[in-house]
Amino acid sequence: MHNTTPPTGAATAQARGALQIKDAVKSFGANRAVDGVSFVAEASKITGLIGPNGAGKTTLFNAIAGEGPIDSGSITLDGTRIDELKPHRVFSNGLARTFQIPRPFGKMSVLENVMLVPERQAGEKFWNSWLRPGLVARQERENLEKARSIIEFCGLTPVERQLAGAISGGQQKLVELARALMADPKIILLDEPGAGVNPALLDTIVDRIVALNKQGITFLIIEHNMDLVMSLCDRIVVMATGQVIAEGDAATIIADTRVVDAYLGGAHA
C-alpha cells in the first residue's frame, strides 16, 4: 500500500493559490499566441485549460511560470504580481509546473531528480559546511526524508533507484509531480498529465491530484483527455486561437456549441 497522505507542508486548509490572469498577450512575431486572455484559477480548486492544438495553452503556462514573459497584461498569485519574475522567483512564490514533455535528468536516478529541487538550504552558503556542519547534515537528512515520502506518495518507490531516463513516460510525469511537490507549492500547473500515460498509471495520477487538492493545493491543468477533464475539474476554461472562448463547469462547456466548433475547426481529433 502506498502512503496516500500528501507529505507536503501545504496541508493547511486555508484557500491559497488563486491565480488571476488579466488581458495577457504574448506574441511570436505576428502570431498572437496568447491574445488578450483573462480568467481566474480559484484558490484550492481544480481548473481545466482546454482547447485545440496551437490554442496557446502551453505558451500561457510558460508565461505564468516566468519562462517567456507576457508582452502586456498582468498575472497575480494571491494578489501578488508574478508576471515580471524570473522562473525561480515564481517557483519560490509557490507556483510549480510540469512540462508537456517531461524533462527529467535522464542519467540521474529518480531519487536524485526529486532531491535536486532547489531549496533555501544552509549548505548553499558554503561556509555553513565548515561553521555549522551539523545544520547542513540535518537539512540534507530532512531533504532526503521529504523526497522519500513524496516519492512514496507518487507511487515511485519501486523505481527510485532507476535512472529517470529509463522509466516509462507516465512514471516520468509522476517524477515531475514529485519534483513540484518538493517546493510545497500553493498551486501546481500540469501540462497534459494524461498524455501517453497508461490507464493504470493515469488512475494513480488522478488519485494524487485529488488528494493534494483536498489538502488545499490549487491546480491548473491542460489536458486533451475530456473524460479526465470533466471528472477532475471544478471549472473549465476553453482557449482557441489565443483567446478564451468559453468557461464554466463541465455541463456548461459540453453544451457550448462554440467549444464543439473550435475542436471541429481545429487540428485536434
Ligand SMILES: Nc1ncnc2c1ncn2[C@@H]1O[C@H](COP(=O)(O)OP(=O)(O)OP(=O)(O)O)[C@@H](O)[C@H]1O
Ligand atoms: N517558442 C515559440 N516560438 C514561436 N512560436 C511559438 C512558440 N511556442 C509556441 N508557438 C506558437 O504559438 C501558438 C500556440 O502554441 P502552444 O504550444 O501554446 O499551443 P497549445 O495550446 O499548447 O497546443 P498543444 O495542445 O498542441 O500543446 C502556435 O501557433 C505555436 O506555433
Ligand SMILES: [Mg+2]
Ligand atoms: Mg501545449
